[in-house]
Amino acid sequence: MAILDDARSRPRSSGVSPQEILQREAQRQEVPDVLLSESYTYLGSDDIPAERYTSAEYARLEAEHLWPKVWQMACREEDIPEVGDHVVYDIANYSILVVRSAPDVIKAYHNSCLHRGTQLRAEGGSVPFFRCSFHGWTWNLDGTLKRIPAQWDFPHCQPDRMCLPECQVGTWAGFVFINMDPDAGPLEDWLEVLPEHFRHWPLEKRLKAAHVAKILPCNWKVAIEAFIEAYHVSSTHPQLAFYDGDTNSQYDIYGEHVSRFVNILGIPSPELGELDEQTIAEAFARDFRIGDATAVEVPEGSSAREVIAETMRQLLSAGSGIDFSKLSNTEAIDSIEYYLFPNFLPWAGLGIPIVYRFRPNGLDPDTSIMEVMLMAPLPEGLPQRPPPAPIHWLESDDWRDAPEIGVLGLALNQDMSNLHKVQRGLHASATKTVKLGDYQEIRIRHYHRTLEKYVGK
Amino acid sequence: MSVVRHPYDNTEYLLQGDGTVLVRDLTNGTEGVFEVGGRHLSGDLRWADIHMLRWANDTASGSKAIAPDVT
Secondary structure (H helix, E strand, O other): OOOOOOOOOOOOOOOOOHHHHHHHHOOOOOOOHHHOOOOOOOOOOOOEEOHHHHOHHHHHHHHHHOOOOOOEEEEEHHHOOOOOEEEEEEEOOEEEEEEEEEOOEEEEEEOOOOOOOOOOOOOOEEOOOEEOOOOOOEEOOOOOEEEOOOHHHOOOOOHHHOOOOEEEEEEEOOEEEEEOOOOOOOHHHHOOOHHHHHOOOOHHHEEEEEEEEEEEOOOHHHHHHOOOOOOOHHHHOHHHHHOEOHHHOEEEEEOOOEEEEEEOEOOOOOOOOOOOHHHHHHHHHHHHOOOOOOOOOOOOOOOHHHHHHHHHHHHHHHHHOOOOOOOOHHHHHOEEEEEEOOOEEEEOOOOOOEEEEEEEEOOEEEEEEEEEEEEEEOOOOOOOOOOOOOOEEOOOOOHHHOHHHOOHHHHHHHHHHHHHHHHHHHHHOOOOEEOOOOOOOHHHHHHHHHHHHHHOO | OOEEEOOOOOEEEEEOOOOOEEEEEOOOOOEEEEOOOOOEEEEOOOOOOHHHHHHHHHOOOOOOOOOOOOO
16 A cells, blocks of 8 residues: 555545555455555645636646647547548537547547648538638648649649648547647656556547536636545535545645546545444435335445445446446446546546536636546447437436436536536635645645646646 | 424424425424425415425426436
């Protein structure tokens, strides 16, 4: 177990720690080794300037210095299975075409005609080539020029110098990443510890079973920060207190790009004190809709955590046709959320198989785009891979209108009720600063340090 | 009718047929009726936890488990 020297030198919740639980369970289950360690370092207690979330100038600086320089997840490989399949990935004021140009080649181009700048594609689909709708300039899928109508009028446009400008492309775990910077280092370096950790949870073997997107009334960083700490749980999701060890979650930071939390379920919040195991199990089963909450029973000598993990293992097995009987408790029910700078949040484990992505909405500092994907285990032996879920743009303010994400929508409704108030309050702030906890909000502080390297303070 | 118990406040939240939420303080017996968005409508109890009002409303719906079924 690799606990950094600093990991236990600062105040923590009085509740049982995730490591105490996971180390104990590792005595009788196969708990992934990467979950049996901590990686916390104190990063100071400085405030964050509020204008990072509210200023149009800061959003412009991000568009100039951040988004064109960083690796970012553009789509799933399964979103573009056939040659000619493509997606349009919009980020800030940029638009990128991500296309399968050959059976084993994915390319990315700036989505702008070299003639007068028209977007080559307004949305994804499947095409044999990219033809501008304005004057018909056309490129092959490999980015080479195919045709300029009335070529005689463009003697200054030599075809071999008229390829579509490319972005770098990399893939990991079934996701396609792009980087607009031709001088950027490889994706593999950017990912830091993620490949090592996710060897236990190969997301390339999952199916994107749901994909919901919604425009939020807050800055993209406000949105991310609402989902990378469990400190808010006892206030925003009080119903979880019966079975969520919220304030004793574990927070880890790695390198410059990666962080995670491990939020233990099946135990009560330390804020609530001790509860009987039957009450915990019934509340979890009822709220997570796993089985009949009135029939759940915690046998003498067992625990709510054991019972609900076993129920989840059985449900996962039945829902996928895969044998999950050996899945550890933590992979079955806990919230194990990773973050990759700047905007990609893949969850480990299987009971809550979420991927989040957050993007600015153009250059507007007061709105953003949130995407929720559910990554289902892909049954082995299928005659062919099922198609991934298409994106569902949620127009309403009620996430229950996205039934494909189940009870997650209920929790998101609670989160959403805060976000516009955060954004408005940041504009109204007299101190012009944001304060952060030293431990529970370390992931926020960690990514802001990286953000500062690109955008400045 | 769906009743949910607040873990900290010793109150309970009851979604009513008209879409409002009756909140009952189990310590002193006072009650209040609120819109899901938090506006107080009637009763001596004039404050309620807005997140529990939302939860009392939403959890009564038929949402399914998170883990998707692909079989």
